[in-house]
Amino acid sequence: MKIIACYSNKGGVGKTATSVNLAHALARDGQRVLLCDLDPQGAAGFYLRVKPSKNLKDDRFFKDVQRFTDAIRGSDHDRLDVLPANLSFRDFDVFLARMKNSRSRLKKALRAGGGDYDSVVLDCPPNISTLGESVFRAADAIVVPVIPTTLSERTFGQLLDFFRDNGLQKKKILGFFSMAQGTKTLHGQTMARMRAAYPKRLLDVVVPFASDVEKMGLHRAPVADFAPASVAAQAYDRLGRAVMARI
Secondary structure, eight states, X not given: OEEEEEOOSSXXXXXXXXXXXXXXXXXXXXXXXXXXXXXXXXXXXHHTTOXXXXXXXXXXXXXXXXXXXXXXXXXXXXXXXXXXXXXXXXXXXXXXXXXXXXXXXXXXHHHHHSTTOSXXXXXXXXXXXXXXXXXXXXXXXXXXXXXXSHHHHHHHHHHHHHHHHTTOOGGGEEEEEEEEOTTOHHHHHHHXXXXXXXXXXXXXXXXXXXXXXXXXXXXXXOHHHHOTTSHHHHHHHHXXXXXXXXO
16 A cells, blocks of 8 residues: 655645546556545545545544544546545644644554555645654655745755655655646746756656646546546646656
8 A cells, every 4th residue: 555645845736636637647556545634624525526524533533543544435437546634634733742642643544444445545634743744754655745935845855855854765756747737938937947956856747737726626537537638637647657667
């Protein structure tokens, strides 16, 4: 089982859209996939028409394997299941701080509850926290959507610095450009500069700024489900193949 985290320390970069479309792409490629929503907003579950679990609350996510597996729901898509979030997930940092061996708790919970899957995709909240560090240690790959703007470039550098300063494996970080607009000079300049600065940390994948991605909330489905020939759907397919090639 591979653990793939969709993470960014900056909000509004297309992280949840990435997690849903990446999980869907891997499932269509033949893998059995569990999409685990760690963000208490529960947007990933909303996109896939899955309601929050009422029983997986408090610290049971980390301690109760039976409740973890009972909370998993099937989706409308073959080979893709979902562990939906609920509002109690906002207290994960508190729960982890009270536990022994807190840094390894998430990985143990995922491997115990998600062991029947080929890949577990995590939709992570946008912050560097106790949960975030647990994600960094548990994941085989950390997929980071980067809007090609100055602030996103800065936060990507901050993430790499955090990994360096805390002895984490930078090779896990796999950035790609998200919500890119080819007509914007700034976007083109930023992508060229970042590719030169981080040649090993950026995948050769660009997901464009596209209305089809925004329409996910209307259709409540991955892009490839309602617009399979779109540029965005093809980009997410390439992202799935690129991530798997790295891990």
